[in-house]
Amino acid sequence: MPVHAYYNPQNHGPYEHYALGDLLLISGQTLRDCELAVATYGQLNAAKDNAILIPTWYSGTSRIIHDVFVGSGRPIDPEKYFIIIVNQLGSGLSSSPHNTAEPQARGRFPAIAVADDVSAQERLVTEVFGVNQLALVMGGSMGAQQAYEWAVRFPARVRRLAAIAGTARTSEVNQLIAEAILHSLRSDPAFCAGDYRSASDLSAGLVQHARLMTLHGLSPAFFEQQHYRALGFNSVAAFVEGFMTPYFAPMDPNALITQLEKWRTADAGHLCNGDLPAALARITARTLVLPIQQDLYFPPAACEADARLIKGAHYQALSCPYGHLGLFAMDAQWLAQVDEALRALLDE
Amino acid sequence: MPVHAYYNPQNHGPYEHYALGDLLLISGQTLRDCELAVATYGQLNAAKDNAILIPTWYSGTSRIIHDVFVGSGRPIDPEKYFIIIVNQLGSGLSSSPHNTAEPQARGRFPAIAVADDVSAQERLVTEVFGVNQLALVMGGSMGAQQAYEWAVRFPARVRRLAAIAGTARTSEVNQLIAEAILHSLRSDPAFCAGDYRSASDLSAGLVQHARLMTLHGLSPAFFEQQHYRALGFNSVAAFVEGFMTPYFAPMDPNALITQLEKWRTADAGHLCNGDLPAALARITARTLVLPIQQDLYFPPAACEADARLIKGAHYQALSCPYGHLGLFAMDAQWLAQVDEALRALLDE
Numbered sequence: 001m002p003v004h005a006y007y008n009p010q011n012h013g014p015y016e017h018y019a020l021g022d023l024l025l026i027s028g029q030t031l032r033d034c035e036l037a038v039a040t041y042g043q044l045n046a047a048k049d050n051a052i053l054i055p056t057w058y059s060g061t062s063r064i065i066h067d068v069f070v071g072s073g074r075p076i077d078p079e080k081y082f083i084i085i086v087n088q089l090g091s092g093l094s095s096s097p098h099n100t101a102e103p104q105a106r107g108r109f110p111a112i113a114v115a116d117d118v119s120a121q122e123r124l125v126t127e128v129f130g131v132n133q134l135a136l137v138m139g140g141s142m143g144a145q146q147a148y149e150w151a152v153r154f155p156a157r158v159r160r161l162a163a164i165a166g167t168a169r170t171s172e173v174n175q176l177i178a179e180a181i182l183h184s185l186r187s188d189p190a191f192c193a194g195d196y197r198s199a200s201d202l203s204a205g206l207v208q209h210a211r212l213m214t215l216h217g218l219s220p221a222f223f224e225q226q227h228y229r230a231l232g233f234n235s236v237a238a239f240v241e242g243f244m245t246p247y248f249a250p251m252d253p254n255a256l257i258t259q260l261e262k263w264r265t266a267d268a269g270h271l272c273n274g275d276l277p278a279a280l281a282r283i284t285a286r287t288l289v290l291p292i293q294q295d296l297y298f299p300p301a302a303c304e305a306d307a308r309l310i311k312g313a314h315y316q317a318l319s320c321p322y323g324h325l326g327l328f329a330m331d332a333q334w335l336a337q338v339d340e341a342l343r344a345l346l347d348e
Numbered sequence: 349m350p351v352h353a354y355y356n357p358q359n360h361g362p363y364e365h366y367a368l369g370d371l372l373l374i375s376g377q378t379l380r381d382c383e384l385a386v387a388t389y390g391q392l393n394a395a396k397d398n399a400i401l402i403p404t405w406y407s408g409t410s411r412i413i414h415d416v417f418v419g420s421g422r423p424i425d426p427e428k429y430f431i432i433i434v435n436q437l438g439s440g441l442s443s444s445p446h447n448t449a450e451p452q453a454r455g456r457f458p459a460i461a462v463a464d465d466v467s468a469q470e471r472l473v474t475e476v477f478g479v480n481q482l483a484l485v486m487g488g489s490m491g492a493q494q495a496y497e498w499a500v501r502f503p504a505r506v507r508r509l510a511a512i513a514g515t516a517r518t519s520e521v522n523q524l525i526a527e528a529i530l531h532s533l534r535s536d537p538a539f540c541a542g543d544y545r546s547a548s549d550l551s552a553g554l555v556q557h558a559r560l561m562t563l564h565g566l567s568p569a570f571f572e573q574q575h576y577r578a579l580g581f582n583s584v585a586a587f588v589e590g591f592m593t594p595y596f597a598p599m600d601p602n603a604l605i606t607q608l609e610k611w612r613t614a615d616a617g618h619l620c621n622g623d624l625p626a627a628l629a630r631i632t633a634r635t636l637v638l639p640i641q642q643d644l645y646f647p648p649a650a651c652e653a654d655a656r657l658i659k660g661a662h663y664q665a666l667s668c669p670y671g672h673l674g675l676f677a678m679d680a681q682w683l684a685q686v687d688e689a690l691r692a693l694l695d696e
Contacts (some may be wrong), residue, residue: 171571172571172583172584172585173563173568173571173584175584175585176559176562176563176584176585176588177563179559180556180559180560180563183532183552183555183556183559184531184556187535187536187537187552187553187556188535189535189537204531204535205535207531208528208531208532208535211524211527211528211531212528214524215521215524215525215528215563215564216563220521220644220647223519223520223521224647224649224650235520236520236521236523236524237520237523237524240524296568299568299572301572302572
């Protein structure tokens with residue numbers, strides 16, 4: 001794959017590429033020469049029953065997933081488990097608009113669904129690693145959406161499920177949020193249907209994207225209690241300018257759009273013709289549902305509604321004043337509670 | 349003033365125009381030939397002490413202000429009071445980008461501040477109506493911001509103050525919201541620095557504007573509890589498409605931008621070099637602070653902080669699942685509580 005100023009192992013590694021060949025998408029289209037960028041930690045045991053799968057969330061890559069969740073002595077322990085962190089399709093590291101050849105390059109990259117990520121991941125897990133059942137599939141945000149898809153579609157392959165700050169189906173208001181964020185990028189006059197010359201030509205759109213990610217990614221409590229000060233910023237404007245904007249600025253808008261469309265359309269109910277209760281009733285995994293109380297994308301009520309539809313699910317709303325972006329684990333107290341809940345799940 | 353397809357007495361009347369001549373703005377610029385569109389109800393008494401002033405909120409005009417608050421037998425009673433509803437500058441009815449002559453037409457309309465509205469209104473009240481003290485200055489949202497400016501700047505002219513769902517200073521996160529909404533209009537490729545040929549050329553920007561107004565104008569409870577059904581819509585998307593989008597679609601983007609810039613920069617503390625506590629300490633009016641508990645623009649905590657800085661202020665957070673747009677008075681229970689609080693204030 002071509003070298004990219006942002007999407008490379010120096011910034012996001014280590015990871016390996018796995019070539020899966022053509023991937024049939026649920027849209028009926030085919031993604032050609034599908035590749036997954038995968039980071040693994042620890043060793044697969046002889047019984048092949050100690051694998052944990054963690055798909056990435058929106059705009060994040062395997063590096064931050066590792067940094068937030070994986071650690072020796074922690075529940076997601078590379079000394080006990082074989083941990084597979086898969087960068088989602090369109091993440092910029094796995095098959096994405098900028099690294100895919102014509103006729104599927106850039107603005108012609110096909111629309112991908114969360115279900116397509118899971119199709120690719122299932123082939124990786126079974127064909128490449130020879131694992132029939134995962135000890136745990138877990139994720140945060142869009143990672144949780146992929147984890148739900150796994151547990152619904154392949155119940156026998158998922159022994160445990162942990163959905164952190166994410167829902168099985170994107171709510172209607174969350175769809176509207178995703179539409180607004182999509183518009184911020186697509187409406188930039190330089191977008192040119194994805195054939196912009198350089199991502200930096202879309203800097204105005206990316207600044208608006210950062211504004212919108214700030215307004216729902218953080219929580220009212222984050223602003224009212226001025227938690228941005230703990231991150232080294234003395235105003236909301238300074239936080240947006242010094243943290244949110246530069247965080248997203250080097251990313252490829254086409255990649256963000258691919259992920260946003262997955263976010264907007266995520267629905268584990270698609271397996272049962274849109275009947276989400278029927279879909280969630282298929283889950284046999286021991287399930288942990290861990291929303292963030294202050295989350296504006298995936299509010300606790302929506303997560304609790306999922307949990308109620310899953311047999312034996314354990315539901316626990318954790319407080320984190322950062323809101324959804326608490327997933328970045330700036331709040332040690334929140335992270336300690338997540339670890340405690342994951343440890344209890346893995347010990348079952 | 350020229351006839352406009354939306355901003356006319358058929359849609360928004362009745363109202364009268366009052367020509368104030370040139371208005372010196374706090375920016376140092378001058379707005380030429382300033383006119384206010386004003387609706388009045390009831391009669392000014394001989395003592396001239398029964399006048400109530402109500403400035404309009406964002407995108408609303410005197411008609412909706414009348415419909416929400418004014419009524420015989422209600423506290424804002426035209427049989428007892430002389431009620432002056434002033435359409436704010438840039439509202440489309442008073443001096444606005446589309447009805448102002450060159451060299452201040454359209455994209456060249458000067459930036460206006462909430463303080464400038466109050467300058468114009470004070471001339472109207474004293475010079476035109478000969479009123480030295482208003483029995484009440486009240487408003488919702490940006491109307492509350494104008495009411496605060498009045499009470500701080502002209503304490504002796506304001507006997508009572510009622511601030512509904514608005515703060516004396518736009519919070520930093522509310523500034524960010526206003527910036528995002530501003531961007532939705534200004535970034536439309538057809539905007540042309542305000543010299544678009546027709547507002548309908550900016551339909552994509554206006555749709556995004558409607559999305560953003562939906563995401564913060566309503567509340568999470570509105571979506572979770574599906575209150576849009578009570579308005580005749582069976583999904584969030586249908587509500588955005590059938591209510592929010594057509595509501596804003598006929599408005600002039602330059603007018604919305606003028607108002608948004610006032611919203612973004614509102615700060616009653618400007619009178620004391622940014623020292624808001626010192627500014628609010630100037631208020632001598634009997635003050636009622638009435639936030640909406642579910643408001644995402646002007647959350648109760650911010651309103652309560654204002655109230656604490658005003659001597660003897662009565663603070664009461666009212667619940668309304670609609671959030672900020674509860675100001676449209678779809679919720680009779682909310683409106684009844686507002687009336688009760690206003691009646692108590694006026695009876696003092």
